[in-house]
Amino acid sequence: MKQLERLLFLIKALKAKACTTHELFVQLSEQTNSSSIRQLQRDFKDIALLLSNNETLKSYRKDKLKYFFIEISQSDFTSANESKTYKNTNFYVQSKSKHIDFNLNAIENAIKESKSIVISEIKNDETGDNNNFETKNIFFQPIQILIHRDSYYVGGYNIVKKCIQIFGINQIEKVALSNQCELLAERSKMFDDELNKRFGVTKNINEHTYKIVLEVSSVLAGFIKNHHWHATQKFSKKNGNTIIHLECGINRELLGWLFQWMYNIRVVEPEILKLYYEKTINEIQNNNKSKATLVYRNLFNDNEN
16 A cells, blocks of 8 residues: 555544544554554654645544544535635624634543533523523533534533533533543433434423424425424425424424414424414514513523413
């Protein structure tokens, strides 16, 4: 195997998953390559020269071993297509800041090392998991960084409350890495189950999932069918309209999504979703008539129901 072939092989392997030098050596040996560990260490310097602008060779330590991986920036499509024929509206794009970059880096390291963090302060409410504005000393095991509507979130396990929560990265004011290692594999399954129940990243009104049936106009259906909204989405036809089938919980984000389509959508079932839909309409109308100072409310937390 020639040097260029070896470097391209290593790049492909490091894009697939994080590997130690020994693991890479074993993979190369299976390709009848005679490289040494010392040669691999020299290769890392050359790999950077072959990476694209949106790719970076990174490393981290876990269990006294050093792992290497190639990180691909999420903005690859935008940067590759920024020309006179493309223009990004930046609609819904989260503003970049050193604060967000610091939090992402700290949380990413904690996930890779299966360690917990201490969040000294959480601001505001983005997902309903901080609707009571509990802000002090949250012991949290981050499990997954999420990119949702072009914003960053972290999902993980609240060690004190013993539940899965999701917070916006921008909500987190201060992060300290704990030396305590946690049960990542077991809690990862809990996180996946919780995320699959949610419509988006927002906390559900309860622990139940519902068979949700929505009716939309045929023209709107053409748009909705071409986008991903939830893993359970299915479509059928009835009386010339399209029926959307979902199986998930009910939350603020689901209602906001319904209102996005204004008068081109109708809630068929379940009854509880109809009630929340009508309640939200009434609150909007009452608020529109009122001249009182606006006070933040979340109709979808336990204190409001």
